[in-house]
Amino acid sequence: DIQLTQSPSTLPASLGERVTISCRASQSISNSLNWYQQKPDGTVKRLIYSTSTLESGVPSRFSGSGSGTDYSLSISSLESEDFAMYYCLQYATYPLTFGSGTKLEIK
C-alpha cells in the first residue's frame, strides 16, 4: 500500500497568513492526489484534484502543487472559514489511501 505522510499534524496560524501543508507519498503517485477540507460538523469538501486543479467554487487563495512523491496545499491568505481539518488522498493505486490529516487552528 502507498503510505501518505502528511505534515504538520497541527498548524497554528493567524488570519491573513500564508500556510503550506505537505503530503509525501511512499512511492510515486504521478499527480494522482486530491486535497479535502473537513469542517467541525463533519462536512467534507474536495478542494483540489489531480494535484493542482481547483474545484469549482473554491476560492483562488487555495492552490496545490507537486510531483512524484511530494505534494503540497497552500492557502495564500487565511480567512476565518479556512480553520478546519485537511486531508490528502492518493488514487494512483488500490487501495486508495489518505494522509493522517492536518488541523489548521487559530494561533
Place this chain on the structure above:
Amino acid sequence: EVQLVETGGGLVQPGKSLKLTCATSGFTFSNAWMHWVRQSPEKQLEWVAQIKAKSNNYATYYAESVKGRFTISRDDSKSSVYLQMNSLKEEDTAIYYCTVSNAWGQGASVTVSS
C-alpha cells in the same frame, strides 16, 4: 445540486451485520463510480470500497481490512449504493461516508460494541 444521503447506521454487537444505503440525486448515477469512506473516532479517514459503473462491469475494490466481510453494491434504477457489512468488529466503529467525484454525504454513524 448533488446530494448523497446515507442511512442505516446504528449500534450493533460484534459479529452481527448492518447494511448502509446511500441515496443520491443531482447527477447521472449510472455513469458514476461510487465509494465508501469511513472515519474512525480518532478522525483518521480510511477508504473502504469502490464500485464502478455498468460500462466497467460494476467492478468492485475493497480495503484489505474489510475484504471478505463487506460488500458494495448498487441499484442504478434507484440511484443508490449500498454497503453490506457482515462479521462486524469493534474496529469497524466509524462514521461511514458515501462519496462520488467531488461530493460527500453527511455520514452514517456505525458503532460496534457489546
